[in-house]
Structures are given as structure tokens and as C-alpha cells.
Amino acid sequence: MLSVREALERTMATVREPQPEDVALLDAHGRVLLEDVVASSPLPPWDNSAMDGLAVRAVDTRTALTQGHTDPCADAATGSATGPWLTVVGTAAAGHPCPTPVEPGQAVKIMTGAPVPDGADAVVMVEHTHEESGMVQVQRTAAPGQHIRKRGEIAHAGDAVAFAGTILTGPRLGVCAAVGRATLRVASQPRVGLIATGDELVAPGKPLKAGQIYASNSVALAGWVREAGGVPVDCGHATDCVESLSAAFKRAASCDVIVSTGGVSVGEFDVVTDTMDALGVCLDFWKVAMKPGKPLALGTMGERPVFGLPGNPISAQVTFLQFVRPWIRATLGMPNPYLPVVHARLDFGMKKKAGRVEFVRVSLQWTSEGWTAHSVGDQGSGNPLSLARSNGLMLLDSAEHRLHAGDRVSVQLLHAAGHGAATPGYPW
Ligand code: AMP
Ligand code: MG
Numbered sequence: 001m002l003s004v005r006e007a008l009e010r011t012m013a014t015v016r017e018p019q020p021e022d023v024a025l026l027d028a029h030g031r032v033l034l035e036d037v038v039a040s041s042p043l044p045p046w047d048n049s050a051m052d053g054l055a056v057r058a059v060d061t062r063t064a065l066t067q068g069h070t071d072p073c074a075d076a077a078t079g080s081a082t083g084p085w086l087t088v089v090g091t092a093a094a095g096h097p098c099p100t101p102v103e104p105g106q107a108v109k110i111m112t113g114a115p116v117p118d119g120a121d122a123v124v125m126v127e128h129t130h131e132e133s134g135m136v137q138v139q140r141t142a143a144p145g146q147h148i149r150k151r152g153e154i155a156h157a158g159d160a161v162a163f164a165g166t167i168l169t170g171p172r173l174g175v176c177a178a179v180g181r182a183t184l185r186v187a188s189q190p191r192v193g194l195i196a197t198g199d200e201l202v203a204p205g206k207p208l209k210a211g212q213i214y215a216s217n218s219v220a221l222a223g224w225v226r227e228a229g230g231v232p233v234d235c236g237h238a239t240d241c242v243e244s245l246s247a248a249f250k251r252a253a254s255c256d257v258i259v260s261t262g263g264v265s266v267g268e269f270d271v272v273t274d275t276m277d278a279l280g281v282c283l284d285f286w287k288v289a290m291k292p293g294k295p296l297a298l299g300t301m302g303e304r305p306v307f308g309l310p311g312n313p314i315s316a317q318v319t320f321l322q323f324v325r326p327w328i329r330a331t332l333g334m335p336n337p338y339l340p341v342v343h344a345r346l347d348f349g350m351k352k353k354a355g356r357v358e359f360v361r362v363s364l365q366w367t368s369e370g371w372t373a374h375s376v377g378d379q380g381s382g383n384p385l386s387l388a389r390s391n392g393l394m395l396l397d398s399a400e401h402r403l404h405a406g407d408r409v410s411v412q413l414l415h416a417a418g419h420g421a422a423t424p425g426y427p428w
Pocket of ligand 2: 240262311
């Protein structure tokens with residue numbers, strides 16, 4: 001049997017270069033950037049005001065009250081506070097620069113985001129000024145540069161503001177828009193062909209005959225494919241014979257990676273490896289020392305990897321998460337394609353035999369002492385409810401383990417947004 005690590009190394013050896021694609025900003029959310037996005041001009045492009053107020057020469061405000069001190073006699077509403085009077089020579093609004101420079105003894109009314117006029121080197125907030133018949137009194141001293149956002153203070157021309165290999169979130173897309181980019185070079189999404197195998201499978205919605213069950217693996221895996229950043233392609237259902245499965249593999253031929261579930265064990269009707277042989281698929285391995293999910297095949301059809309995952313719903317999903325998901329993420333150009341791991345405090349006890357790595361489904365909850373891992377009950381690999389209740393997979397290495405409540409354990413996070421977090425409702 002291969003170790004999980006060896007199986008993963010062999011899987012990752014089939015990862016290919018990400019394929020570039022240019023997409024409009026509004027279509028790029030969730031995609032993986034394939035370029036460093038560089039500011040072509042300074043951001044912000046000019047000095048501008050951070051406040052609504054008055055653009056002044058700082059030196060003209062020296063005789064006003066010092067910032068931070070209150071004048072016991074001051075009354076801003078009547079203008080009785082101490083401070084110099086300046087002549088208003090213009091107004092600067094966002095998108096409307098004021099062409100008139102500020103000379104000694106003068107000021108320009110300025111709004112947030114408006115370019116700072118020539119001659120001015122500080123902005124006094126409107127709350128610290130008092131206007132009367134074309135004159136304005138400045139009631140606080142201003143230090144040079146005060147309330148001015150300097151040209152290039154966020155990024156200089158040539159600075160990288162978003163990076164290859166990162167997922168485009170809303171804030172990152174906002175940054176790309178702020179430097180003027182209309183399209184971005186992203187990784188094209190691998191098409192993942194999904195094949196269900198088994199004579200017993202029936203599509204949901206149809207009546208069940210004796211011995212039949214509803215097919216659920218392809219639907220569950222399609223969700224994981226989307227989460228990973230790929231495009232699921234349902235290539236249908238094959239019965240347990242080489243002809244039917246060969247036809248399904250052929251339907252999947254245009255996909256970048258093929259994933260079948262079921263039929264990969266040593267049962268009499270497990271035809272995946274025979275079908276791979278018949279189709280000339282070069283088979284790499286087929287048993288991995290892990291639980292759930294021991295029988296597992298990886299082959300290559302030309303350049304394309306073909307994963308034969310086990311049929312039990314949990315085994316199918318856990319092996320997908322450990323092997324297919326990293327393949328998809330690496331093929332998207334992500335430098336760390338693996339699920340994030342957190343440390344948690346176990347709140348139950350369990351025993352595990354030596355021999356195989358185990359992935360134990362748990363429900364992680366956030367508490368004042370960090371993450372706590374709770375049991376989700378039955379760990380049978382045929383019980384899909386357990387994974388539906390989980391947001392983490394506890395990692396237990398191949399040694400024998402006796403775990404007790406309170407032990408520290410490592411858990412892969414399955415849902416970044418923290419499904420099942422402990423405190424419902426708004427935190428403040
Ligand atoms: P197999 O790996 O084909 O021996 O299947 C193992 C178990 O998983 C059997 O109980 C199958 O009925 C079940 N199974 C296989 N494929 C699916 C599927 N697509 N949806 C739900 N259960 C499945
Ligand atoms: Mg089967």
C-alpha cells in the first residue's frame with residue numbers, strides 16, 4: 001500500500017501548467033490571478049483632501065488655537081473662537097479641481113477627494129472653520145500635510161498591488177480597479193468530468209426498484225469541484241461493465257481531469273481498473289494507506305489524470321479532498337493547493353489502530369479558547385450525513401492513537417467561511 005504522502009506526490013506530478021485566460025473584472029471573482037498586477041501610475045494620482053474643509057497654507061494658521069486644545073471662550077457657531085481670517089478664493093470638489101492657487105492669506109473650500117490646489121499644503125476640517133461674507137476663520141492650527149492624501153502614497157507607478165497565485169476576492173478586485181485595470185489574466189478553470197459507476201444507482205427523482213439506491217456522489221463532488229475552482233461536467237452513469245464504463249470515459253474525453261466513483265475495489269464487479277487497462281490508461285497506483293478510502297486508482301490518459309475514487313460517499317469525498325482538490329488548485333497556479341490546517345482541542349475520546357492515516361469528520365466550533373473539535377457521530381464511510389455535519393477533518397497519522405477529551409489535534413478546515421461556528425448571530 002502507498003502512503004498518503006507518496007500518493008499525493010504522484011498525484012501532484014501530473015499537475016500541468018495553468019492555462020491563461022483574460023476576463024473582465026466583474027467576471028473575475030473567485031478566479032486565480034496569473035499575473036502580478038502593477039500600478040501604471042501613482043495611486044492616488046494627485047494630492048487630494050481626506051476631509052471636507054479648507055485648503056490653506058499651514059503657515060497662515062499659526063495664530064489659531066493649537067490642535068487638541070479647547071478654547072474655553074470659543075464658540076464655533078458665532079465665530080468668537082481665536083484664529084486668523086482668510087479670504088476664500090475658490091472651491092475644489094471631487095472631479096472638479098480649483099484652478100486658482102492659494103496665495104498667502106487665502107484659502108480654497110475643498111471637499112473629500114478633491115485635488116489640493118497649488119499653494120495649499122494643509123486642510124483644516126470644516127468643523128474647525130467659521131465662514132462669514134467671503135472670509136473664513138481658521139480656529140485650529142494646521143501642520144503641513146495635514147488631512148492631505150499624498151500622490152503615490154498607496155502605490156507608486158510600477159508597484160505590484162495584486163499577486164499571481166492568489167484568489168480574486170472583492171477587495172483585491174477593488175484594488176485592481178483602483179489602478180485602472182479593466183481585464184485580468186486568470187487561470188482557466190479545469191473541467192472535471194464526473195462519472196458514477198454501479199448497477200444499483202438511480203438518478204434522484206425516479207422511483208427505486210429492489211436493490212437500488214439514489215446516486216449521490218457526482219452531485220456531492222460537483223459541489224467540491226466548484227469550491228476548488230474547477231468546472232464540474234456530469235459525464236453520467238456507467239453500469240458495472242467495461243463497455244458501459246468505457247463509453248462514459250469517452251464522454252469525459254474533452255475534460256482536463258476525469259473522476260469516477262465506485263467500482264475500484266476488489267469485488268467481482270469492480271471494473272474501473274479493467275476499463276482503464278482496456279482504454280490504454282496508464283495505471284499508477286490503486287491502494288492507499290488511508291481511512292476512509294483505501295482503494296483508489298490514479299491513471300493518466302494522455303496528459304490527463306484519471307482518478308478512480310471509491311464508491312462509498314464519504315470515501316469518495318475524502319479522497320477527492322486529499323488528491324483531486326490539490327490537483328485542481330495547483331493546476332490553477334496556486335502555490336499552496338492544500339486545505340488549511342488549524343489546531344483544535346478535542347472534546348471527545350477515541351481509539352485508532354496502527355497502519356493507516358485516518359481522516360475523522362468533526363464539527364469545529366470557535367470558543368474563547370480557540371477551536372474545539374466535536375464528534376459528528378457515526379464515522380461509517382457510507383453515511384453521508386456525517387460529512388454534511390462536519391466542517392473539518394481531523395488528521396491522525398498511521399500510528400496507534402488513544403485520544404482523550406482535551407487533547408490538541410490538527411484539523412483540516414473544509415469550509416473557509418466557518419460553517420457551524422459556535423456563536424450564532426452578530427458578534428457586537
Ligand atoms: P463500490 O466502490 O462500487 O463497491 O461502492 C461502495 C459503496 O458505495 C456501495 O454501497 C455503493 O452502492 C455505494 N456507491 C457507489 N457509488 C455511489 C454513488 N454514486 N452514490 C451513492 N452511493 C454510491
Ligand atoms: Mg459499485
